[in-house]
Amino acid sequence: MGDLPDVTAHYSSDGLAERLIAILEASGLSRGQITEADLHSVDQMHLRGRIAATEFLDSLGIKAGDKVLDVGCGLGGPARMAATRYGAEVTGIDLTEAFCDSARQLNALVGLERIRIEQGDALAMPFPDNSFDVIFTLHVAMNIADKVGLYREIARVLKPAGRFGLYDVVAGSGEPIHMPVPWATLPEHSHLVSAEEIEALVNAAGLETERSEDQSALVETYLDDQRAARQLRVEKGEPEPPTGAPVIMGESFVQKQKHIYRNLKEGRIAVRLAIFKLKED
Secondary structure, eight states: OOSHHHHHHHHOOTTHHHHHHHHHHHTTOOGGGOOTTTTHHHHOOSTTHHHHHHHHHHTTTOOTTOEEEEETOTTOHHHHHHHHHHOOEEEEEESOHHHHHHHHHHHHHTTOTTSEEEEOOTTSOSSOTTOEEEEEEESOGGGOSOHHHHHHHHHHHEEEEEEEEEEEEEEOSSSOOOSOBTTBSSGGGOOOOBHHHHHHHHHHTTEEEEEEEEOHHHHHHHHHHHHHHHHHHHHHTOOOOOOSHHHHHOTTHHHHHHHHHHHHHTTSEEEEEEEEEEOOO
16 A cells, blocks of 8 residues: 555554544533534545535445445544444444544544444455445545555455445646645655546456546635635634644645645646446356
8 A cells, every 4th residue: 555654654643533522622512412423524634525525425325234345444534424324334444553543432432333443454455355335435545556456455345236436636737746735745655646547447447437527626616615714714803613634634734735725726636536336247
């Protein structure tokens, strides 16, 4: 999965769950009152946050009782949403132990201990063949160099006729991106490829494309609206809403967010949503 020590070092941080809970408590919530929905402001760090996760997961057709796998689950936000929103039987897997520990703690906080969290490599997952009805990734592939191995492994553990969905940052114009970004500090740790290349690799792994669309314009509008709202709060002297970005991205989070915006505006990156179905034998 890319260079494993580099990936884990980039994302590892002590006490993530407690620090995120403290952010929510500082906003006026008591620990015993925090719900899965309350966590969205600190556990949905992908572009367009909760809105994108809701639209994306809805598009996968998840049903109650479905066995669902979140590959690269991070803090477990989308996994918790899938379990709560659809009544699915959800498993998450992530390479970074700090994320897995925090995901388990946050699951317990909101009464979702039934979600299974595994620490492991997406290129060698500890699951039998044909294990899951639905598999998804959100902002994961840019950390993985071996995308052939990633999509073959996803196809292996997906049931025949099962669905795989991705919501990912992809390469845009081919120009070098401004660094650092949320998923990498150095260029050699970022593994962006074009949307067309990703789709071809997923197809080669045995999955047929059902839907593939560029969501860059939606993300740009969202980020523009966020910047305008932030400026308005400054002018009115209002506090910022709770966010997990400083905790998850570290001290350089402001610079990373600015670079995401600039890279997107300059066409150096794009955002892709795609849904695939595994061919039946």
